Amino acid sequence: MKLASGYEAFLEAAHKNYPDQTKPGGNLDWAIALSSVVNAECSDRFAKPSARGWKSSLHAKLFPSYSTKVGALAMTYKGLMNVKTPFDLALYTRLIWELQPRTILELGSLQGGSGLWFADQMSLLCENPGEVHSFDLHTKCIHVNAKHPRLTFHQVDLSDVAAFDRNLLMRLPHPWLVVDDAHVQIFSIFTYLSRFLVSGDYYVIEDDPMRADKEIIDGLQLVEQSGFLIDTYYTDAFGSNFTSAPNAWLRKS
Numbered sequence: 137m138k139l140a141s142g143y144e145a146f147l148e149a150a151h152k153n154y155p156d157q158t159k160p161g162g163n164l165d166w167a168i169a170l171s172s173v174v175n176a177e178c179s180d181r182f183a184k185p186s187a188r189g190w191k192s193s194l195h196a197k198l199f200p201s202y203s204t205k206v207g208a209l210a211m212t213y214k215g216l217m218n219v220k221t222p223f224d225l226a227l228y229t230r231l232i233w234e235l236q237p238r239t240i241l242e243l244g245s246l247q248g249g250s251g252l253w254f255a256d257q258m259s260l261l262c263e264n265p266g267e268v269h270s271f272d273l274h275t276k277c278i279h280v281n282a283k284h285p286r287l288t289f290h291q292v293d294l295s296d297v298a299a300f301d302r303n304l305l306m307r308l309p310h311p312w313l314v315v316d317d318a319h320v321q322i323f324s325i326f327t328y329l330s331r332f333l334v335s336g337d338y339y340v341i342e343d344d345p346m347r348a349d350k351e352i353i354d355g356l357q358l359v360e361q362s363g364f365l366i367d368t369y370y371t372d373a374f375g376s377n378f379t380s381a382p383n384a385w386l387r388k389s
């Protein structure tokens with residue numbers, strides 16, 4: 137079913153067939169057509185970084201509204217800071233359900249609110265939930281309430297990749313979801329950690345890609361050479377690159 141041409145007629149049919157959603161042109165077809173618009177099942181879903189542009193990022197459109205009360209509320213979880221936009225939270229929920237990660241590695245713990253949110257999401261959405269490991273230099277900022285049986289915090293200076301516990305990385309089961317939200321040596325860390333990733337694992341780089349400067353463009357070339365593709369379902373689900381990780385929802389091929 138095509139959404140673009142004959143859209144009015146399509147909507148008319150959808151309304152006419154309401155409330156029988158299963159009729160041709162009913163609401164069920166409408167929802168299926170909408171999901172194809174956001175590229176969930178398309179053959180061009182995975183794209184090379186070099187083939188992507190940078191038009192329309194979340195940064196320009198959303199950041200001016202961050203001072204509002206609504207924005208502040210969206211950035212907490214169970215009373216702890218969780219510095220993620222509502223859009224990205226929805227994308228992670230979908231990815232955790234789709235990927236069924238056995239390991240989530242978070243770089244940058246802050247108060248521990250995001251680690252707690254990842255651990256809860258994993259427990260809710262994964263049939264065989266594993267572990268969340270969150271890394272930060274300033275672990276004294278982690279709140280006592282950021283506790284979960286699947287969540288472990290590690291004190292690590294991410295400016296030195298040798299600080300990672302190699303034995304831990306070797307033993308953690310796949311699939312992995314790595315979320316880099318520490319903004320330290322992002323491509324050195326990517327190069328180091330990507331060797332531990334296997335086909336199908338995901339690596340999300342938050343915030344820094346919004347700069348889209350030379351470091352980012354060059355870094356994404358490295359990402360491409362390392363065999364990663366951009367999952368455009370996640371980058372473009374709410375509009376082209378309307379995420380805190382533009383061109384940086386990466387899947388190892």
Ligand SMILES: C[S@@+](CC[C@H](N)C(=O)[O-])C[C@H]1O[C@@H](n2cnc3c(N)ncnc32)[C@H](O)[C@@H]1O
Nearest residue numbers: 218219244246250272273274293294295317318
């Ligand atoms: C943007 S915050 C993380 C936000 C958190 N993931 C969330 O969504 O609520 C970035 C974190 O990176 C940590 N950080 C900064 N420099 C670091 C370093 N050299 N090594 C490890 N962590 C570092 C900071 O302490 C801070 O907690």
